[in-house]
Structure formats: structure tokens, C-alpha cells
Amino acid sequence: MSTLKEFEVWFVTGSQHLYGPETLKQVDIDSKTIADSLNDSSVIPCKVVFKPVLKTPDEITQLCIDANTAPNCIGLITWMHTFSPAKMWISGLSLLQKPFVHLHTQFNRDIPWDKIDMDFMNLNQSAHGGREFGFICSRLRKNRKVVVGHWQEEDVQQQLGTWTRAAAGWNEMKSMKVCRWGDNMREVAVTEGDKVEAQKQFGLSVNGYGVGDLVAVVEKVTDAEVDKLIAEYKDQYKFNVQDAQMDSLRAAAKIEAGMRAFLDQGGFKAFTTTFEDLHGLLQLPGLAVQRLMADGYGFGAEGDWKTAALVRTMKLMATGLPGGTSFMEDYTYHLDPANTKVLGAHMLEVCSSIADATPSLEVHPLGIGGKADPVRVVFNVAPGAGLNASLVDMGNRFRMIVNPVDVVKPDADLPNLPVARVVWVPRPDLRVGAAAWILAGAAHHSGFTMALTAEHMEDLTEMAGIEYLCIDENTTISDFKQNIRNNEIYYMLANSLT
Numbered sequence: 001m002s003t004l005k006e007f008e009v010w011f012v013t014g015s016q017h018l019y020g021p022e023t024l025k026q027v028d029i030d031s032k033t034i035a036d037s038l039n040d041s042s043v044i045p046c047k048v049v050f051k052p053v054l055k056t057p058d059e060i061t062q063l064c065i066d067a068n069t070a071p072n073c074i075g076l077i078t079w080m081h082t083f084s085p086a087k088m089w090i091s092g093l094s095l096l097q098k099p100f101v102h103l104h105t106q107f108n109r110d111i112p113w114d115k116i117d118m119d120f121m122n123l124n125q126s127a128h129g130g131r132e133f134g135f136i137c138s139r140l141r142k143n144r145k146v147v148v149g150h151w152q153e154e155d156v157q158q159q160l161g162t163w164t165r166a167a168a169g170w171n172e173m174k175s176m177k178v179c180r181w182g183d184n185m186r187e188v189a190v191t192e193g194d195k196v197e198a199q200k201q202f203g204l205s206v207n208g209y210g211v212g213d214l215v216a217v218v219e220k221v222t223d224a225e226v227d228k229l230i231a232e233y234k235d236q237y238k239f240n241v242q243d244a245q246m247d248s249l250r251a252a253a254k255i256e257a258g259m260r261a262f263l264d265q266g267g268f269k270a271f272t273t274t275f276e277d278l279h280g281l282l283q284l285p286g287l288a289v290q291r292l293m294a295d296g297y298g299f300g301a302e303g304d305w306k307t308a309a310l311v312r313t314m315k316l317m318a319t320g321l322p323g324g325t326s327f328m329e330d331y332t333y334h335l336d337p338a339n340t341k342v343l344g345a346h347m348l349e350v351c352s353s354i355a356d357a358t359p360s361l362e363v364h365p366l367g368i369g370g371k372a373d374p375v376r377v378v379f380n381v382a383p384g385a386g387l388n389a390s391l392v393d394m395g396n397r398f399r400m401i402v403n404p405v406d407v408v409k410p411d412a413d414l415p416n417l418p419v420a421r422v423v424w425v426p427r428p429d430l431r432v433g434a435a436a437w438i439l440a441g442a443a444h445h446s447g448f449t450m451a452l453t454a455e456h457m458e459d460l461t462e463m464a465g466i467e468y469l470c471i472d473e474n475t476t477i478s479d480f481k482q483n484i485r486n487n488e489i490y491y492m493l494a495n496s497l498t
Contacts, residue, residue, distance in 0.1 A: 004045040004168050004319050008072045011035035012063060012100075013053045014084030014133060023123055027081045028053050030107040034079070034151050043154070043161040045320055046074065046168060053081070057088040064092035075167040076100040077160065080129030081107065082122075086136035093140055099170060099463040101145045101163045102137065104130040109150045143462045159455075166459035169317035172269070173464070174203030176309055179268040181214050182277030184303030190443040191304040193393035198306070201398055202464060206305045209262075215280035218258030229253040233287075237361040237377055245363040245373070248283065252375035255281060256288035263297065270298030270308040275347070275369035283374040284366060286348030290377055290420070293351035299327045300445060301349055306391045307445045314389065314447045317460070323450030324353025328388060328422070330444055333430065334411070340430035341408060343423055344388075344448065348376040350420035354450055356382035364418040380414075381422035383407050386450040388426075389457050390442035397491045400461045401442035402454050403433055403471040422448070428473045436471040436480045467491065 013031040015024060035050035054060045067073050075098045106126040137144055145163050149156040184191045195206045230253055233239065241249050263271060271292075275284050293299050298312025307327060315325045331345045347366060352359050359377035366374055387404045405424040414421065426433025454470050461468040467487055471480070 002320070004165070005047050006072060007046040007074045007164075007168050007171065008049045008070070009044075009046050009075050009077055009164050009167065010049050010051050010063075010067060010073055011038065011077045012051050012079070014060075014078065014080045014089070014129065015053050015055055015082045016084055016088070017055050019082055019122060023082070024053060024055065026123060031079070031081060034105075034107070037151065038077070038157065038160065041157045041161070043158050044164055045161060046164045048077065049073075054084070057091055060089055060092035061095065062092075064096040068095065068097045073098060074171040075164070077103050078133065079103045079105060080126055080133045082125045083129040083132060086132045089133065089136050090140065093137065093142055099144070099167050100142075101147060101160065102130065102133065103151065103156075103160065104134075104146060104148045105151045105156065107151075109152065143465055145459055145462060162453070162455050163459050165317040165319075165452075166456055166463060168319075169313040169456075169460050170463040172316045173309065173313050176202075176204040176270060176312060177266065177268045178204060178206040178298070178305050178309050179263060179266060179271040180206060180208040180303055180305055181272065182211050182274045182303065183208065185274050185276055188302060190392060190441075191300070191302055191306075191445070193306055195305070197393070198309075198398070201466065202309070204309050206309075211277055211279050211281065214258060214262055217262045218254055218281070221254045221257040221261075225257045226250050226253045229256060233361055237359050240360050240362045241375070242363070248363045248373055249375055251282045251372070252285075252287045255283070255285050256291060259285060259288050259292065263292070268297075270300070270305075270312040272300045272303045272305050272308050274302045275371075276302075278369065278371055281371070283372045284348060284369050286374040286376040287361070289349040290352055293326060293349070294353050299349060299351075301327065301329070301346060302445075304443070304445050306393070307443065307447060310389060310391045310447045313460070314449050314452060317456055318449060318451035321451040323384070323386075324351060324355075325447065325449040325451055326351035326354050328446045328448035330388075330446075331421075334423075335430075339411075341423055341425045342405075342430065342434075343410075343421060345417075345419050345421040348374060348419060350422075352377055352379060352420070354381050354422065354448070355379035355420070359420070362418055376419060378418055379420050380410065381407055381450075383409055384450055385453075386422075386424060386448060387452065387454060387457070388446040388448050390437075390446045392441055392443055394441065394467070397467055398464075399440065399467040399469065400457060400464075401437065401440045401469045401471065402457045403427065403437060403442075404454055404473075405433075407450065427471065428475055432475055432477060433471055435477055436475055439477070439481060439484065440469050440471075
């Protein structure tokens with residue numbers, strides 16, 4: 001997807017009939033002005049749609065019903081221009097199934113000190129109107145983001161833009177289909193999870209297919225399709241495949257074409273494989289996975305369907321932003337006390353959207369899985385800000401763990417490591433970052449991105465109604481452990497509050 005403009009966020013303003021027709025007319029004009037300005041903002045990727053000012057319980061309830069059923073509406077921006085008595089919102093908010101953000105702003109930026117009168121005061125009541133709305137949202141236990149500041153401020157628009165990206169990701173999750181070829185890697189714990197609970201919590205559907213089902217599609221791929229893909233490879237990558245390796249390349253192209261056809265026909269947006277279940281495939285799908293991820297599919301290795309769904313969601317949220325997003329794994333450490341860092345990679349499956357330059361197309365032995373030498377693209381990742389996110393099933397809840405990292409250059413070339421790789425320093429450092437990640441039960445797989453921030457992930461988590469833990473420059477182990485203990489109590493009691 002090249003744009004998120006197909007999605008709509010409805011701009012909803014609350015008021016009441018008490019103020020009279022002239023004031024309400026001005027409220028409507030002001031509201032449309034703000035909505036149009038936000039729609040034109042370069043940092044808000046979705047279409048902002050003005051809705052007429054809401055003045056009665058029936059109007060509010062009907063709008064929430066309409067939002068629920070509008071396929072392109074992914075959420076609401078709510079603003080209380082004047083005072084909107086919050087009992088009017090109870091029915092609508094109780095029915096609302098789309099996420100919303102509370103924009104606590106006012107039309108004018110400054111108080112007109114020498115001209116302010118009661119007419120101005122009656123028109124501009126966001127300061128206490130927003131508090132009334134905030135109470136009923138909290139009383140109804142409604143998850144939402146609150147953005148405070150003038151609507152023309154860049155920071156305010158940036159926060160709204162971040163929220164709309166999360167809303168688009170949440171919308172994607174609710175209808176996502178995840179294909180699992182084979183099962184989980186045997187005896188691995190973290191890649192397991194409750195798929196029924198996941199569908200209940202997120203909406204995503206996870207189903208398994210035999211590798212033989214995939215092989216049947218791969219075998220139907222024609223030589224012409226293979227030739228076309230190889231021409232693409234030569235055009236897009238540094239072509240470092242030897243003549244003696246061309247059979248391996250053709251096999252890889254055939255697997256890619258078959259996987260792509262299977263996913264397209266089934267309407268899948270994410271998928272998993274496992275090197276323990278490749279019967280009928282000549283090699284582990286490395287290049288195919290890398291290229292499918294580069295085209296926006298989510299992926300999880302060893303049957304890790306949660307990470308596959310997360311990577312797809314993050315990719316959609318990052319649409320149009322600089323930087324890429326990939327499946328990732330913490331592979332090995334550099335434990336020099338003065339220079340600790342992590343080398344992230346996987347056997348093969350890292351997305352070229354995060355590559356620092358044109359990737360090199362190569363064929364090498366894998367040393368695991370017992371299959372023929374697989375094809376892959378090899379690259380490094382340029383320095384910059386990134387983050388790792390992990391979605392895990394804790395039994396009584398899902399938990400999202402996020403760790404911002406600083407990507408750095410490798411200390412030296414890696415001539416004997418023929419896989420895509422990235423080197424980073426976790427925040428606040430490797431000792432605290434790794435310890436907190438482990439204490440949180442976060443997986444060895446993650447969604448790695450240099451396009452999104454922790455704020456994007458927190459907004460998404462809020463919409464999903466799941467636990468959020470962030471490991472950043474302010475984290476200490478003692479506070480982090482206490483936060484986990486507090487959360488255990490909260491999530492045991494939370495259902496009794498609703």
C-alpha cells in the first residue's frame with residue numbers, strides 16, 4: 001500500500017442546543033475549519049472527514065452506529081468545542097467499536113486579553129467541556145489517547161498522525177488472515193499461543209496448511225514465470241549467483257511464485273514457515289520470504305504466527321514513512337564492556353526494506369534443515385533509530401513489549417556471514433535492555449522497524465486493550481519488575497470493573 005488515504009478518520013465535535021443557533025453555527029464553521037486543516041496536514045496520513053456538530057444523545061448514538069458500520073472509517077477524533085453534557089455520550093460510546101482520540105484543543109490559540117467578553121467565553125469552552133467528556137470516557141472505562149495543544153501546532157498534528165497510523169494497523173489486524181505452512185518448531189514455547197483468544201482479542205484469523213498444499217501450487221509454476229522472476233532479481237539486486245548455482249535460483253523463484261499465488265488466492269496478509277517442515281520443497285524459502293515481506297506481507301519463522309501478524313500490522317502502520325520494517329531475531333551479542341551491542345539476523349528471512357544499499361543476491365549452504373543450499377539477499381543496515389516489538393501470550397492476557405534501539409555500524413566487515421544483518425544497542429544499554437526483555441517474557445523473534453516509534457506501538461496496544469511494556473532510556477530493573485507485578489494485579493481485576 002502506497003497511501004493510507006483510503007481510510008477515514010471522522011472529526012466529531014460535541015456541543016448542545018443550550019447555546020442557541022448562532023453560536024452553534026459558529027461551532028460548525030470552526031469545527032469544519034479544523035477538520036479541513038488536519039486533512040491537509042502532511043503528517044496525518046488518513047483522510048480526516050468533518051461531521052456535523054453533535055448536540056443530542058440521539059445524534060451521538062447514530063454517529064457511533066454509523067462509524068461502526070462504515071468500512072473505511074477507522075476511528076474518530078473527538079473535540080468538545082463547547083460544553084457537551086456527558087450523559088448524552090453514554091449510549092453512543094457504549095456502542096462504539098472503533099477507536100477514538102480525544103483532541104483537547106480550542107479554536108483560538110490565544111486569549112484575546114483586551115477583547116474577551118462573555119460571548120467569547122460561551123463559544124470557547126473546550127477547557128471544561130473536554131473535562132466533562134473525559135470523565136464519562138473514564139467512567140465507561142474507554143481506552144483512548146488524549147492530545148492536548150492547539151490544533152495548528154506541528155506536535156499536536158504529529159501525535160494525531162501517529163494515532164491514525166495505529167488506527168489503520170488496528171483496522172488491519174481485525175480482518176487479517178494468517179497462513180501457517182506446517183506447525184510450530186517442535187518444543188518451542190514462545191511461538192505457541194491461543195489462536196481462539198487471539199481472534200477474540202484482535203480479530204485476526206490463524207489457520208494451518210500442509211506444506212504439501214503449498215508444494216502442489218509450487219509445482220504448477222511455469223518456466224516463463226520463473227524466467228520473469230529471475231529477470232527481476234537481476235534488475236533489483238547485485239547478482240552474485242554463479243552459473244553452477246542457477247538450478248538453486250530457479251528453485252527459489254519457483255517457490256516464491258508458488259507462495260505468492262497461494263497467499264494471494266487465500267487473501268492472506270501474513271504467513272509462517274518452519275525449517276522442520278519442508279517436505280517437498282527443495283530449499284528453505286529464504287529469498288521468497290524476504291521479497292514477500294518487502295511487498296508488505298508479515299512473516300514469522302518457526303510457526304511464529306503472533307510475530308507474523310505483528311510484522312504485517314507494523315508494515316501497514318509505517319506506510320509512506322522513511323525506514324523499513326522486518327521480522328527479526330536477536331542472534332548473538334558483542335559483550336565488550338565498553339562497547340556492548342546486539343547482532344540481529346535470522347537464518348535467511350530479513351526484509352530488504354531495511355537495507356542500507358542494494359542487496360547482494362547469493363546462494364550459500366545453510367547448515368540447518370537438511371535441504372539444498374538456499375538463495376537469499378545479503379545486506380547491512382544503516383545507523384539510525386529503531387525499535388523491536390514482541391507480542392506474547394501470557395495465558396491470561398496478551399502482552400506487547402517494545403524496546404527502542406540505536407542501530408550502529410558493525411565494528412568490521414562480515415565477509416563470512418552470508419545473511420542480512422543489523423547491529424544495534426538496546427536502550428538504555430544491553431545489560432538493562434536484555435534483562436528487562438527477558439523478565440517481560442518477550443520472544444527471541446520481534447518486529448523490527450526503523451519507521452515507527454514507541455508511541456505508535458503504545459497507541460496500537462491501547463486500541464487492542466492489551467498490556468504494554470516499554471524498555472527505554474528511563475528503565476531500571478527494579479522499577480520494571482515492580483511494573484510487571486502491578487500489571488499482574490491489574491489484569492486479574494480489570495474485568496470486574498466493566
